[in-house]
Structures are given as structure tokens and as C-alpha cells.
Amino acid sequence: MHEHLPRRLPALAALAATLTLCALPAHAQTQPTPEMRAKAYKVIRVCKADIQQFCKGIEYGGGRVAQCLQQHEASVKPECRTALTEAMTP
Numbered sequence: 001m002h003e004h005l006p007r008r009l010p011a012l013a014a015l016a017a018t019l020t021l022c023a024l025p026a027h028a029q030t031q032p033t034p035e036m037r038a039k040a041y042k043v044i045r046v047c048k049a050d051i052q053q054f055c056k057g058i059e060y061g062g063g064r065v066a067q068c069l070q071q072h073e074a075s076v077k078p079e080c081r082t083a084l085t086e087a088m089t090p
Contacts, residue, residue: 046077047076
């Protein structure tokens with residue numbers, strides 16, 4: 001494991017939860033499934049550079065980072081766009 005990863009885990013977990021909850025219909029927002037978590041962590045991994053470039057300073061929670069990525073969809077890397085689309089699809 002990377003040395004800097006433990007200090008980033010809370011932020012990464014918050015983003016994962018945010019992306020997961022954004023993918024759910026409002027009436028189904030309960031505990032995320034392992035599949036939803038896996039999709040969210042993939043977004044974090046694949047979109048790391050795009051998050052740093054386009055969403056720096058965005059507060060985690062409430063779907064703000066996912067919304068930021070969507071607003072910059074035309075500019076993010078294709079792999080990030082694909083991972084985000086997959087994460088937002090139930």
C-alpha cells in the first residue's frame with residue numbers, strides 16, 4: 001500500500017459514497033452494495049488526475065465531485081468519462 005494512501009482514505013471513502021448515492025434513485029438511497037462501491041472506487045482511481053485538475057477545492061459530499069466531473073465531461077479523459085457513466089448507471 002502506498003504511504004500517502006491512509007491519510008487520503010476518508011476523502012476517498014466520502015467520494016465513493018457520494019458517487020454511489022448519486023447513482024441511486026431518490027427512493028432507493030440506502031446502503032451501497034459492494035458493486036456500487038467497486039464502481040465508485042474505479043471512478044476515484046481512473047479519474048484521480050481529472051478530479052485534481054477540474055474539481056480541486058470542491059467539498060466532498062452531496063454529489064458535488066460527481067457533479068463537477070459531469071460538468072467537465074467534455075474535458076475529462078475518456079477513461080474517466082466511461083468510469084463515471086458506469087458508476088452512475090444502476
